[in-house]
Amino acid sequence: MDITAESVVFLILSALTLGSGLLVVTSRNLFHAALYLMLSLFGVAGLFALLTAPFLAFVQVTVYIGAIAILIIFAIMLTPQVTRTNARNTQWVGAVVVAVVFFAVMVSVLTPLMDDLGADDWSADFSEEDPDDVPGTSLADLGEQLVDPDYYMLPFEVASVLLMAALIGAALMVSPAIADDPETETGDDESGG
Amino acid sequence: MFGPSESSVVVQCASSGACTVLHAIFTSGFVFFVLLTGFAYTTLLERRFLAALQSRVGPNRAGPFGMFQPVADGIKLIFKEDVTPSLAKKAVFWLSPVIKVVPAIIVVAVIPFGPDVAIPWFDGKWYRVSQSVVDVNIGVLWLLAITSVGIYGIVLAGWSSNNKYAMLGGLRSSAQMISYELSMGLVFVVPVMLASSMSVGEIIEAQNKTPVLGWFVFQNPLAATILLVALLAEVNRAPFDMPEAEQELTAGYHSEYSGMKFALFFMAEYIGMVAVSMISVALYFGGYHFLWVDQAPLLGPVFYGAKVFILLLVMVWVRGTLPRIRYDRLMLLGWKVMLPLALVAVVWSAVGVVLLDEIGQDFYAGMSVAGIVLFVLGSFIWLSRAGRKPDISGTEPRVEVVSLSGNSGLATTTLRAVDRVIRAPAEVAERIAARETPGED
Numbered sequence: 001m002d003i004t005a006e007s008v009v010f011l012i013l014s015a016l017t018l019g020s021g022l023l024v025v026t027s028r029n030l031f032h033a034a035l036y037l038m039l040s041l042f043g044v045a046g047l048f049a050l051l052t053a054p055f056l057a058f059v060q061v062t063v064y065i066g067a068i069a070i071l072i073i074f075a076i077m078l079t080p081q082v083t084r085t086n087a088r089n090t091q092w093v094g095a096v097v098v099a100v101v102f103f104a105v106m107v108s109v110l111t112p113l114m115d116d117l118g119a120d121d122w123s124a125d126f127s128e129e130d131p132d133d134v135p136g137t138s139l140a141d142l143g144e145q146l147v148d149p150d151y152y153m154l155p156f157e158v159a160s161v162l163l164m165a166a167l168i169g170a171a172l173m174v175s176p177a178i179a180d181d182p183e184t185e186t187g188d189d190e191s192g193g
Numbered sequence: 194m195f196g197p198s199e200s201s202v203v204v205q206c207a208s209s210g211a212c213t214v215l216h217a218i219f220t221s222g223f224v225f226f227v228l229l230t231g232f233a234y235t236t237l238l239e240r241r242f243l244a245a246l247q248s249r250v251g252p253n254r255a256g257p258f259g260m261f262q263p264v265a266d267g268i269k270l271i272f273k274e275d276v277t278p279s280l281a282k283k284a285v286f287w288l289s290p291v292i293k294v295v296p297a298i299i300v301v302a303v304i305p306f307g308p309d310v311a312i313p314w315f316d317g318k319w320y321r322v323s324q325s326v327v328d329v330n331i332g333v334l335w336l337l338a339i340t341s342v343g344i345y346g347i348v349l350a351g352w353s354s355n356n357k358y359a360m361l362g363g364l365r366s367s368a369q370m371i372s373y374e375l376s377m378g379l380v381f382v383v384p385v386m387l388a389s390s391m392s393v394g395e396i397i398e399a400q401n402k403t404p405v406l407g408w409f410v411f412q413n414p415l416a417a418t419i420l421l422v423a424l425l426a427e428v429n430r431a432p433f434d435m436p437e438a439e440q441e442l443t444a445g446y447h448s449e450y451s452g453m454k455f456a457l458f459f460m461a462e463y464i465g466m467v468a469v470s471m472i473s474v475a476l477y478f479g480g481y482h483f484l485w486v487d488q489a490p491l492l493g494p495v496f497y498g499a500k501v502f503i504l505l506l507v508m509v510w511v512r513g514t515l516p517r518i519r520y521d522r523l524m525l526l527g528w529k530v531m532l533p534l535a536l537v538a539v540v541w542s543a544v545g546v547v548l549l550d551e552i553g554q555d556f557y558a559g560m561s562v563a564g565i566v567l568f569v570l571g572s573f574i575w576l577s578r579a580g581r582k583p584d585i586s587g588t589e590p591r592v593e594v595v596s597l598s599g600n601s602g603l604a605t606t607t608l609r610a611v612d613r614v615i616r617a618p619a620e621v622a623e624r625i626a627a628r629e630t631p632g633e634d
Binding site for chain 2: 054055061062065066070071073077
């Protein structure tokens, strides 16, 4: 394999993503784990940029690093056990099994491996010669496909319903009139903050 | 006029590898230089202008008008002792000022400072180069992504200092920035819709279809106002400087920082001011377009600089005028006022784009003007009828926007004039309201 500048950058970004991903699950300090998670997500954004998908790269930074990881850090900082360093996960065996299975499914779908093993209709048939299979090449295409019934309309609407349900649930949980026992309904200004 | 003649060869810079590299190096260096100089002199501008607003003199000893004061401050900070608390998380403690500064600098990479210019080179050809570091086709998304990374600098600084005050400062800032980022992201959508492009260069060009009146601030003043307020919150400037509220948190997230590491936070704040002014100018105030820029592209950076300077003055002015908002009020403003208003602004522009397609330019311009008048009158009526004082009173007309002592310097006269201009529409509306009220009773 030729060593080009691209492959060097790819190796560095992969090492960053995988290494910090490993540290996320092995780190005993919750806060450190969150920081490694951010680093890992950053590596993924770099990989997107390397694949000339700047839109996905920037969305990765905006959504995952700028919003989700910061919310995780926010939650950890509000937890009293921030500095507890002996956190143990008793479910790590199950987690390893799920991770391995997920990896196997991804590999079998994205590479022609399963075709070689004789299973039809399993691999997504992406190949270097025919990159047009990948939908959503430009931003405008992506936007149109998002509301096109032939493409992603259903998942888009399902995600909207899910978010809506989460919003209503959050509003219900913090609403003092409903959260309190109906008989002991008291003034609702005290619990607000 | 200076430019390539009929016979000369003009090459697009992007098609030549050497030109691309040279252009990237030169523009990066230029942006870096402009931002660092901008940082130094924004501190001086803030101190002098704030002093003028408070009837003080301000630093005027080092050099003419205190021009060398930033240099003196820089030398002082370099030689100060750099203390690291013994129980701080060292690696994060050292990294967080860097994480704060770098996004503030690189965020302006996608903003062009002028139209493309043709430059002669030694091989006899002319090269057409853009006046931005890089003009990516999703520049607006870049602005959003990079500004959101800056939060980490503050959060990590607060956490790694091992100090309760610093940690509270970091917590507050993360909550504040997440809240205001929503409104900011929504009003970033407005120029994207109007220009039907996410490239900052194309957004600026789209605002030049009609000189000056084509600026998006005239299409959607509500969105421009929300953007300015949200960006103030994003760079933690007064009245949104909760993360470092001195009375409550000593110095907030940078309590434990000293020497050059403190200077980096200081630098990030002022570079952030310059950067967000540049973003607002690019998205809503026509970018580099004004007067003769179309004929002389090299005038672009000059007008751009002038517009950024005016916005910086406004930011300092806001700090000199408004008191800090209480923290719960700040969250209330972000979620219950700014976010719904931002949604209204997006709908406003979406309807505007459809109307423009359906009924043509002239009628649409008339509708736009009517909408703006409605916006100004509506906010005036809302502000004057509200039972309590509003949380931000930047547009409240009854307040004398500038109150100064009786001296008659240049600054005083200018501020008085600006004050008159700002209050004029409100006074007219007030007179109309006063004439109508007796009839209703």
